[in-house]
Amino acid sequence: GAGVSQSPSNKVTEKGKDVELRCDPISGHTALYWYRQSLGQGLEFLIYFQGNSAPDKSGLPSDRFSAERTGGSVSTLTIQRTQQEDSAVYLCASSPIAGGQNEQFFGPGTRLTVL
């Protein structure tokens, strides 16, 4: 079956512009996660959804970052007024439910470059 998909695969934007990154989880997976992979910070957690609600937004680096999930499926991560330090690969993952033993399946990522 289809895995986690993300779009766009690459995004180049100018400093100060807003960007939207999209994630389509595996069908039927109720838990969805966003991570960021950057050279200086490694792989870091941003936010997770159980259904449409986000119990843990603790990893969002600033109020310029927001995310939503609709219909228990697609999620959008929005970064407003992008800065150069936002340049990274943004990874989305999903799992059947949120929980310690459940594997998280990762998408290919969106590479964001802020000029």
Next chain:
Amino acid sequence: GDSVTQMEGPVTLSEEAFLTINCTYTATGYPSLFWYVQYPGEGLQLLLKATKADDKGSNKGFEATYRKETTSFHLEKGSVQVSDSAVYFCALHSSYKLIFGSGTRLLVRP
């Protein structure tokens, strides 16, 4: 807070050599532990996992044992192949999210 420490790379080995990548963790309780692998140009994929103390996870010739006494989850393989060249991430599960180590790049030469 919870954290994962893994050995820095890159690790360069000849084909058929023995591999160990060290991973230690700090956590409250006994979290599930994972090794993820990222092959060149590909996304993260689960390599193996262990959900409780003394469990051994294994896959594709790789093994790791959950050691609560030493809070470790070292990755081993008896004979590496060129195709194992990748970045390996140790991770633990904490409050519904994964906390990753910094990653170890493995390069296997023919």
